[in-house]
Amino acid sequence: MPSVEDRLVAVLGAARQGSGVWLTSRLVLTSAHLFEEDDIAAVAEPRGSGLVTCDVVWAGDPDTCDIALLTARTPMLLPKSPPPLRWGRCAGWQPMPRCQVLGFPQVQRYGGGELEAAQVPGTLMPLAGRMRGHYILHADHHPPAPVQGGSPWDGLSGGPVFAGHLLIGIASGDPMGWQHSSIESVPLSAAMDDPGFRKALQEHWPDAPEFEEVTSAYPEDLAYEPAYAKAVKAAYSRLEIFGLDELSSGDWDLDTAYLSLEAQSPPAARPGPAEPRGRIEDLLGSRPRTVLRGEAGAGKTTLVWWLASHTVCRTLPGQLAELDGMIPFVVPMRSLAARGITSPTPSQLPKIARLPVDRPPDGWAGRVLEAGRGLLLVDGMDEIPQADRELARKWLAGLLRMYPRTRCLVTVRPLAVGSDWLEQEGFEELRLLPLGDEDIQSFVAAWHGAARLECDRYADEHWAKRQRKRLDALEQELGREFRRNDVLRDLARTPLLCAVICALHRARNGFLPETRWELYSAALNLMLATRDIHRRIHQPEGIELTVDEGRQLLQRIAVWLARNGRAELTREQAVRQLASALRGLRRVRAQGTPQSVLMHLLNRSGLLQERSPDAIQFIHRTFQDYLAAKEFQESDCLDELLLHAAEEQWQDILRLVVGHCGRSEERRLIAGLTAAADAAPDRATEWPLRALAAHCALNARYIEDEQYAEVWAGLRRLLPARSERELHALGQDVVAAVH
Known part of the structure; x- marks a missing residue:
């Protein structure tokens, strides 16, 4: 696998050889003192693809900022899919072990002076070069002897200095008096302070990464984070797809099942004109803190998993590029409730999801949040008891006040918490929209595409071919049925139920x-x-x-x-x-x-x-x-259910129970809801009860005209809805009946 070390290149000036690091296929960072004015340089990468001619587009003063930026006249041949380059700056003065400098020094020559790469591990001493604004790296191994009376490190100038996976400096010299046991480097942050360098970088690499702070007292963090990222990817990059494990076991690559969902800000959530609907990726990018509301099965958890796995892999789309490389902490609220955790501390965040990874360094999560590198994904706030949600809000608000640069997404069902629940903490609301007609067709295509992948597991190729052909026919047939059948299309407005319909259509040969x-x-x-x-x-x-x-x-x-x-x-x-x-x-x-x-x-x-x-x-x-x-x-x-009718967590059960009831039970259930609404002390309590009664009346298989009229008369006394929350409580079937 390509690594940051694969970015090493050899740099050849008119009279001197040095080292460098490629930033893009046309951009190289190296030392300024390798070149004279108007020099033309050449670059060679270790795989031996030949020399590439470069121009010096910016060079700092070798005495103060010994860094130069080169542009290649033709693109360099580089490894496929290299890891993104990350830049860092030291945020303290403590020694930082496990750093390294890479390059092509004189001491590493072979044969007739052929270049060979060197990897010099050591401890970075940020304080040692403070007066000159430099970093000093003390090599871990015994220092090499001088070469032909000169420095053994000659040729290392321009080589990248890494702290873990972060590029923090460029090697520039061999300090006198240390008998070649130390290597001096220019911090990248020093180059960034120069307006000329910033201008040249912006011109040739507008997508350069932001600086990350490296806390020198905790170098073990850098060693731990790749393992954490690997565990997150292992845990969240695969998903079970309903109906696709009948003939085989296992799960599926999440991207196979992921559907880009539509969302919208609720009315008046932002000043000015109402925001049109948009894809969730487009809307999340501009919202550092978001409460995402969605119905059961709308895809909230799938979105959380997709964000977590792509964030650590740095593979998010351009709209979400700011999240690339952040550290995601997935907090499934159902797990907290089951384990009796009400206010997790930062140190508990990496452990809540029970990832297959070793224990993190002490204080690691807090340092991530303090540096603004944390992405908190709180999934299913509705899955804790209603009485505990205020305590959960206080925990989350306190955590975010402690670490104000933390980005956060909270998922919740539409009516689980009020619209101003986290407003004071800077949260904005988004609501996942039902699948549109085109999205349903896209989901059908994706589901059947995944099902065809399942056929690859069959040992009998003839049977697999027949099944693929059958799936092609089923996909076309179901697509036509969705276009024809309004009732079926309305049932498929969430990814979960759309997947159920696909599975049943396949299993029952088209009968739905x-x-x-x-x-x-x-x-x-x-x-x-x-x-x-x-x-x-x-x-x-x-x-x-x-x-x-x-x-x-x-x-x-x-x-x-x-x-x-x-x-x-x-x-x-x-x-x-x-x-x-x-x-x-x-x-x-x-x-x-x-x-x-x-x-x-x-x-x-x-x-x-x-x-x-x-x-x-x-x-x-x-x-x-x-x-x-x-x-x-x-x-x-049923009487027990009616006692809880005003509680949000029970209302989905009440909506479903009417479909199980016989004639007398339906009458009893609707009468109980109507009586509870009549006795309600205020509109806020009465409204959801009237909405539930109307839903049950619409879906009852047998209801007398008198009771039906009573239900609708009670609801009409409260109409029209006064808020988005009230309108949503009615549900699509009741809204359609009202209009």
């Missing part, structure tokens, strides 16, 4: 459900019944479950999470819920213990996952809410 509840039910059947049949797996782990048995078990876990305001539970908690469910499931109980049943569900259902040790969750909150709603209905606990 017509309502949201039929869609969820069919998806559960797909995961619980047909998944192992497609894989030709019989009684894995010695356990075989029917669809109804699997659903009953999962419902117990889902309802426990709902009642406890949680999105995760431990193995011990899950086993207790399954043990309770098994009392009524005699056939399953005879097959194995609650522990073995849990293992079966984790391995085979596709609906539960253990993303970190002892932290079990549903693959998506939508399925958790659907199953919890079914359990409340089957266990005759």
Whole structure:
């Protein structure tokens, strides 16, 4: 793999040889004292592609700023995909071990004076050259002997000085009196202080990186950060795609599943005209702190993962270039709630996501945040109990006041927190928009493209070819169905449900459900019944479950999470819920213990996952809410649901439970919501209850005219909506019915 060391080049002046570092394919940084006025230089890179003629476009005073900038007349042949160059400056006076200078010194000559690269490790002494504005590097090894009466380091001038992966200086000389054990260098920051250098750099390299501060007392940070970046990439660059693991296991490259989403600022969020909708990448770039609202399944977590993995790889698109190379800290709020952490300290941030990486150096995260290099990605603020959200807000506000240069993205469901929740901390709001018609078609193409990649895993090429052909036909057929069927298109307005529709369309040879509840039910059947049949797996782990048995078990876990305001539970908690469910499931109980049943569900259902040790969750909150709603209905606990009707965390369950209810249950549920709205003390409490009652009335399979009219009369007394929050609480189906 190319590294920063691959940027080393040899520089040949009219009378002297030196070293240098290439910045771009046409730009080289070296020492000024190698050249006389109007010199033409040549550059050779170590792979032996020949000499490239260069012009000196800027040269500093060799006594004060011994740095020169060269431009190649033809592009240099460079390694493919080199890592981006990062620049740094020392931010303290403590010695900094594990630095290095690279070049082609006289001491490293071979044969008939042939050049050979040298790598000189050492400790940088920022204070040692303070009076002259230089850095001094003390070599770790025994100093070389003089060469022909001169300095053994002759030819090293212009060589890059690196602190970890950061270029911090250019070698310039061999200080007298140190017997060649030290090498002097000019800090890059000194060149940046010269207006002429800045002008030349801007002209030839307008995208030059910003300086990063290197704290000399903590050089171990530089050694740790590549390992952390590798762990982030390993954890967040792959994603499960719903419906694509029926015939194979594993996950998929995130970029295969990533869809650039549309977003919009809420009305009046910014002064002036309302901002048009735009792609999320375009809007995030200009917002250092953002609260991103989106429905369940809208792609919030996928966006967080995509940002984290591309930030550490420095592969973000141009709109987000400011984030390239920052250190992302992903904070899944559901994990905090499950572990009882309410106010994580900076030292806990790298550990929350349980990345496969060693413990960071003490104080590392705090130093990252202090330097303004941290990207805080707080995912799922709605997944902690409502009572804890104010405490979470205070924690986040305090952390950002302590480290004001930290960039931050917070994801949350639309109604989980108020519009001014983090306004005082400089946050701006964005709202993910439903997938447009073109986005749905793009998603269908991407999903089927990923499915065709799945065919590459088949051993039988003839079978793989048939499956690819079938997927081509299914993609075209589903695309036509989306263009024709308004109801189906409206069901597919989130990436999750669009993926479910693609999977069901494939599994059921084109037959598709017509309502949201039929869609969820069919998806559960797909995961619980047909998944192992497609894989030709019989009684894995010695356990075989029917669809109804699997659903009953999962419902117990889902309802426990709902009642406890949680999105995760431990193995011990899950086993207790399954043990309770098994009392009524005699056939399953005879097959194995609650522990073995849990293992079966984790391995085979596709609906539960253990993303970190002892932290079990549903693959998506939508399925958790659907199953919890079914359990409340089957266990005759609608009254318990109604007691929580005014609480935001329970409202998605209430919207889903009506699809499970029979005729008398529908009447009872809607009457309870109407009565709760009549008794509400204020508009803020009454509005979501009226909206819920209207949603249930619209989706009830049987409702008498008198009750239906009562529901709509109660809502119309409050219309029109007075805020974006009230309008969103109605939901698309109610808004469409009102108009």
